[in-house]
Amino acid sequence: MDEVMKMRVVLAALNAKYIHKNLALRWLYVSRPASFDVQIVEGVIRDDPMNTANRISAYRPDVVGLSVYIFNAEETKALIACLLNLMPEVRIILGGPEVTYHPEPWLKLGVEAVVCGEGETVFWEYLQGKPSPSIQTNHQVSSEVARVDLSLLETMESPYFLELDEADMDKRYLYMETARGCPYDCAYCLSSLEKGMRRFSDAYLDKTFDRLADSGVKQVKFLDRTFNVDPVRALQIARRLTELPSSISFHVELVGDTLGPEIIDFFTSQAKSRFRVEIGVQSFNRKTLLEVGRFSRLDVLKKVILQFSEAGVHQHTDLIAGLPYEDYYSFKQSFNTLFSLNPFEIQVGILKLLHGTRLRRNHETYGYTFTDQAPYPITSSSWMSEEDMKSVESVANAVEKLYNSQKLRHTLSHWVEENKLDAFDLFLKVGNALRTLKHPYSQRDFFRCIADAVKEDVLLPLNRLKGDYYRLSPIYPQPFWEEGELDDQGKEVRKAIRNRLDSNKISVKHMKIVERADGKVGSDVWVYPALGKSHTVLRFDEKYNLESETVYESTHRDA
Known part of the structure; x- marks a missing residue:
């Protein structure tokens, strides 16, 4: 009843x-x-x-x-x-x-x-x-x-291991929290409205982590706004997490310029394969940062991001376009500075005027115009015009599709360095070109569009693009560039390489010979076998000696 x-x-x-x-x-x-x-x-x-x-x-x-x-x-x-x-x-x-x-x-x-x-x-x-x-x-x-x-929540059933979630624990992210609140006061962020920090007890977290070991979870994302607000506790928790099965990876948000040597060493050497870290940069303009309540030590921050990059840490970084006192030129500088540090991912976001935040309350002071519908992105400010913001959106789109996807990350860095290019301008040119593609478009269309966009700025862009194109194509694709008939030298190269493949007993269904992506004399040969999901690139020198062999599985993205 x-x-x-x-x-x-x-x-x-x-x-x-x-x-x-x-x-x-x-x-x-x-x-x-x-x-x-x-x-x-x-x-x-x-x-x-x-x-x-x-x-x-x-x-x-x-x-x-x-x-x-x-x-x-x-x-x-x-x-x-x-x-x-x-x-x-x-x-x-x-x-x-x-x-x-x-x-x-x-x-x-x-x-x-x-x-x-x-x-x-x-x-x-x-x-x-x-x-x-x-x-x-x-x-x-x-x-x-x-x-x-x-402490009241700690007395309740754990929300992380409910029976209703058991069937797909390995298929979905597990969101966890070790604390609530944020010690910082960023003018654009809702977390600034919550004063003070509250922490779950070490005993509660230990009990939770014990259960996590046998849960079947693959990826844990911590919701803590600043995982390293207490550096001693952060390192203690991070070390405890590495005791869990290696099949579990973790995502944490860090304030980069407050990281000490010990925790940097932990993330860059002891546990870099287990953690994905997120560092909010937002801007490298000091006046901008001070206006929104951020007091970053920029030299320290740049050093930390570079250390993480050089160590191969999966590092996600953020920039926000449209903050006070950041004009178009200043944002370009912020972007180029961050790009030069080579983080794994760069998220270029447009400022959103969230209800309750200081920037929303004072939007008229900063000359903001914005969309009065969630997520409330700005369309202009006293420092950036609508045209400026549209350019930033083009850059953001290109960064997401080419850089963060890992499709062309290394190629883009190479082009910028070798051709002395402005990274922001390069992404803008590609982003504007991508806007012209009609959906849905093929990977062949995508690469042709990029090649056309950069041909005036990049020396021999096809050398690297061809390699990226085949690396990302598990099934033998049609070339995205115009091909003519093979001349006598090309036929000689093809014959010599065929002989090398036959002598090494390499099974070939499809083969494509292209210029070496590194620009040296010789050939890269992409081989697609009759059976299997992998494809291989064989690198030959100018005398047809095999220098290297790299196998790519169908899901491989990294260059």
Whole structure:
């Protein structure tokens, strides 16, 4: 009888991708009182909202709790409309960073309430009829942002190893946290609004890591805004993580200019294959950084990024275009400086004016124009025109497709160095060219477009592009360049190499002879066998002596 009387609650969220999981929903789930029957429903932002609404309505909920972020805000609005269409009487309660600092517009959509801040206790107390200053409705204005005592959370069932997640633990990221809060005060970031740090206890983390060892998880992403805020604790946790099975890798966010020698040595030598690190640079303009509340030691930061790069650490770095006092020329300099340090990835982002942040409140002071729809990117500032911002978007697109994909990362660095090019201008030229490609386009179209874009600036661009093209093609592709008939010398080269392959008993279904990518005299020979998924590049010198042999599997990306 008691089971029938339980209030039915569905906790739901739209994730960016299937591999992501919403930790906030899971904390709400494990904090539920016994008087509630609770289900979790997750979708992705590309799903049809009515399909997601039907999945939710199948549980006949009395209440639906939705987790809202800038990346899913517009899709969540569509989901709310579908839910109210299917279940006009359902109670909808929202939470998450996107609604915490401007709940009013969301209440106009027909939702009942917004939880401002952390909801592990407030959400359930509200449903039990208890008042809270962290709840906003059409009849009550919230007066504080809720914060939860982490020692209370430690007494609950772990949100990381729920039975509902067991089937796909190896297929999705596991998001974890060792602390909440951020000690920094960046004017563009919501984390700056939360003062002070709260940490989960070492005993709780140890118990969690023990269970992680046998969980089947492949990748753990820590949500801590600054993993190394306490350097001693950070190194202690990182070392503890390396004791776990080598099949598990970890992602952490670091403040680069505060890293000491010991933790740098750890990430660059002891555990570089286990960790993916993220370092927010944002800008190399000192005036810009000071204006937004960042006090980076830039010389130290550059040295650390370079150390990580030279050690081969999987390092993700960020720049933000549109910050105060950063004009087009200054941003170019920031980009070129970061590019010269050769990080594994460079994310070029456009400033987003998030509700609650100082830059959003003072947007008129900085001359910002922006899109008043999530994720609120700026379109211009007192220092950068709309045309400037469009150029940055072209660069960002080219960086993502050529550099961060690892398709042409080494080739681009080589071109910039050998031809004394401005890296930003090179990416801009390629980015503008890529805009002209009609979707969908083939890899052949992609490479032809790049070759045409750089031919006036790069000496012999095809030498390296041909190598990249075949490296990335598990199935023998048609050339993207114009080919003429072989002359006598070309026929002689082909015959000599054929003889070498035959003498080495190398099975060949398709073969392509191209110039050496390193520019030296000789040939690179791409061999596609009759069987198997791998393909091979054989490097010959000018006398047809085999110098090297490299096998590429079908999923290989790195040069």
